[in-house]
Amino acid sequence: DGGITQSPKYLFRKEGQNVTLSCEQNLNHDAMYWYRQDPGQGLRLIYYSQIVNDFQKGDIAEGYSVSREKKESFPLTVTSAQKNPTAFYLCASNRLTGHGYTFGSGTRLTVV
């Protein structure tokens, strides 16, 4: 079945370390997105990409970086510059024609 796979499900990071969250989709979707969710809050957009080798900053891009070398993959790196990285991260994708998103099951990142 087609879908989005995020890994790992849980991730622990020491302060000062960079960490990369994986997002893979086999839906042949053009656009991919990363959202961050904090407790009791809605999702906020970090980065998004419409095509391979192109991506744009969302509302809270500081301290994060992404790449889009393949259509199927959109990894997110949480750098040491991100001051408060503990959160739930959701990856999503859709076609460029206004259809609803498909979301992954998320990665819960905790800084220890």
Place this chain on the structure above:
Amino acid sequence: AQKVTQAQTEISVVEKEDVTLDCVYETRDTTYYLFWYKQPPSGELVFLIRRNSFDEQNEISGRYSWNFQKSTSSFNFTITASQVVDSAVYFCALSEAREGAQKLVFGQGTRLTINP
């Protein structure tokens, strides 16, 4: 700027009661999409509905119904005869309707608890 407000942070009802989740939005766009998503404890967002701003017809899907009123910028969601399995966090969201990637703007979410 676009904004979505879900004023109800938490709602708790007894099973079989009807419950309405409110959603109010702000946008300067004349064409846009509105969405509702369900987030069960597992964390994944489940797509429920997408509504185009040109289509103000209400929609019913089983026990779920949606009331879109452009005049009041509201897109409310009603669950009829609620069940324990409806317990989740529900998000209302808004996006531009244009070619290319559509960024979703989410409300804060409403945590719905259905008690047996």
